[in-house]
Amino acid sequence: MKDKVIIVTGGTSGIGAACARHFAGLGARVVAASIQREEGEALAAELRETGRDARFVYCDVSDEASVRDLVATTLETHDRIDAVHANAGVWGKGKVTEFTEADWDKLMGVNVKGTLWTAKHTIPVMERNESGGVFLITTSVASQIGFPAHALYCASKAALEALVRCLANDHAGKVRAVGVSPGTIDTPMLAASCEGWDAPVEELYAAVEKKVPVRRLGQPEDIAKAAAFLLSDDASYINGTILTLDGGTMVLPPW
Ligand SMILES: NC(=O)c1ccc[n+]([C@@H]2O[C@H](COP(=O)([O-])OP(=O)(O)OC[C@H]3O[C@@H](n4cnc5c(N)ncnc54)[C@H](O)[C@@H]3O)[C@@H](O)[C@H]2O)c1
Structure with missing residues (x-):
């Protein structure tokens, strides 16, 4: 991880903040991006005070221009991107019969479209590296469970798992695509x-x-440690795979 430039979207709260802290602690140059300006500036300042290399960039991942700006700002500072953790996400409750178009736009806009824009604008930059890059997506066990009254959230996370597999093929040889699927964190x-x-x-x-x-x-640090491994060269043969981090919840018997 040493000196690698890593963007973490949603990197200012919960899982993303733990990842930003952990990656920076391992010597990475971290760019934490989200819509939480105050939390982001505070986190970056806290990390820099302890000698880490971290900065916050405001980015609404559902807005393509904002993602473009994130990439441009990162390149202005670091001139490269080695890895991306597309972790920004929103949660929403409801059955299909209850959703409005605004609910669709919010959930799918951040979780799916936001991850898509992030991939679209960072992968070509990583493909320019001699050493390639890694694109990691935070999915969820919700992608595989029919959680009652969570139809859109579950569908958004299932879409992300499909995206991991497609990215792994489309950018083969240059960028690995992997996922972490958290349980209850x-x-x-x-x-x-x-x-x-x-x-x-x-x-x-x-x-x-x-x-x-x-x-x-689960604690956010449980995800951060696994994410660091997946982003590292030690995981160079792991591609198109989604690692479940749920303390065993998904293997419980259904009765
Ligand atoms: N907590 C859990 O139990 C759990 C389980 C499975 C998956 N997840 C997933 O983990 C990821 C992180 O969730 P968390 O639990 O840490 O939640 P959180 O609410 O603490 O963090 C979400 C982050 O996403 C950011 N974000 C939201 N909308 C954004 C936007 N439009 N543009 C950029 N950033 C945006 C927020 O600012 C925040 O930093 C999400 O994708 C979530 O779906 C969480």
Whole structure:
């Protein structure tokens, strides 16, 4: 990871912030991008104070021009991109019968279109490198489960898993495409998804912890460590693969 230029979208909260911290701690030059200007500036300042190389760039991934600007700003500073972690995402509840076009635009716009723009504008830059590059997408176990009242979120994450496989072929020999599929990870998004239930968050978390085979919630750092491996040269034979990080939830028996 040493000196590698790595963009992390959604790199200012939860999983993305943990990834930005971890990659920077390993010596990478990190560009954390998101729509959270205050959190982003604070995170970059915190990392620079401890001698890490990190900066924040405002980027709304659903807006192609904003992604273009992110790439241009990164190149102005670092002149290259070695890896990208397309992690920005939004969560949304609802059945297909309840969705409006605005819901579609938000969820698919950030999760799918945003990842697509990120790939479109960073992969050609990485293809110019002698050493190529890596494009990592945060998907979700939601891509494989019919979570009740989560139709659009699940569909958006399934689309991302298809994208990992397509990118792995389309940019073969130059850019590896990989995915991380988190289970239940303790982040602001998870807390938000618990709102409106008939029990306090702590009780809901305790119930999940009882079920997950490793008997705890995932922490953002669990994803960061796996992501660092997938982005590293040690994973150079891993391509088109999505690594599930769910403490064993997906192998629970269905009864
Ligand atoms: N927390 C979980 O249990 C869990 C499980 C599976 C997958 N995920 C996925 O992990 C990723 C990170 O989620 P998290 O749990 O850390 O949530 P989070 O809400 O803490 O972080 C989401 C990040 O995405 C950014 N973002 C949102 N809209 C954006 C936009 N338009 N442009 C750029 N950035 C934008 C936010 O600013 C934030 O930094 C998401 O893709 C999410 O779907 C989370």
